[in-house]
Amino acid sequence: QKEVEQNSGPLSVPExxxxxxxxxxxxxxxxxxxxxxxxxxxSPELIMSIYSNGDKEDGRFTAQLNKASQYVSLxxxxxxxxxxxxxxxxxxNGGGGGADxxxxxxxxxxxxxP
Amino acid sequence: xxVVSQHPSWVxxxxxxxxxxxxRSLDFQATTMFWYxxxxxxxxxxxxxxxxxxxxxxxQGVEKDKFLINHASLTLSTLTVTSAHPEDSSFYxxxxxxxxxxxxxxxxxxxxxxxxx
Numbered sequence: 043q044k045e046v047e048q049n050s051g052p053l054s055v056p057e058x059x060x061x062x063x064x065x066x067x068x069x070x071x072x073x074x075x076x077x078x079x080x081x082x083x084x085s086p087e088l089i090m091s092i093y094s095n096g097d098k099e100d101g102r103f104t105a106q107l108n109k110a111s112q113y114v115s116l117x118x119x120x121x122x123x124x125x126x127x128x129x130x131x132x133x134x135n136g137g138g139g140g141a142d143x144x145x146x147x148x149x150x151x152x153x154x155x156p
Numbered sequence: 157x158x159v160v161s162q163h164p165s166w167v168x169x170x171x172x173x174x175x176x177x178x179x180r181s182l183d184f185q186a187t188t189m190f191w192y193x194x195x196x197x198x199x200x201x202x203x204x205x206x207x208x209x210x211x212x213x214x215x216q217g218v219e220k221d222k223f224l225i226n227h228a229s230l231t232l233s234t235l236t237v238t239s240a241h242p243e244d245s246s247f248y249x250x251x252x253x254x255x256x257x258x259x260x261x262x263x264x265x266x267x268x269x270x271x272x273x
Contacts, residue, residue: 074260076261076262078264084266084267085249085264085265085266085267086200086249086264087264088261088262088263088264091261130199130200134260135202142205143190143192143202143205143215143251143262144190144192144200144202144251144262145202146199146200146201147199148198148199149199
């Protein structure tokens, strides 16, 4: 059974600071990793995808992947109150190619304090 | 781009009735769509994978005779909850694969909140 682990939080970060969210996964053959943001009562919204070891930056967001450690992280720079949400780490179930669905972590609840 | 819609956004029904939920990819063709379920304060759980023109693949523990999935076209998949019971009350969310930004990226619909009385 594939597992994706996240600290449920809440993680409280002052406005303007860097929020750091972490995720570990159990299946060593996983190749595709995603971060989604979910506001209360809404469906997930894609923030980043990452496939290769290292960092990937998109605006205020940076995803980091370390396949040897089976670890994925998301950094949010210059955190804003609107970033307050639950952040879901997700991994493709199969070896890639899109045929398989996602396994989600339970999510980290992030609170940005004004 | 990569917009997915769902209808209805919420539905309340009596126990024993059937409910159909539609999932549409509005600006791209989706050969594969996925159905997830989310109970309060829990994460999303994959229910089934739907491929256009073929039978859906269900995850372990999901009753295929209760949750009927039809993927009749490249832009439409439907989930029918048959003989719904209160324990089926949940947030049902579909996703569609495609639309650029990586072939295996999934884009989610807004979800359907089902309440069974």
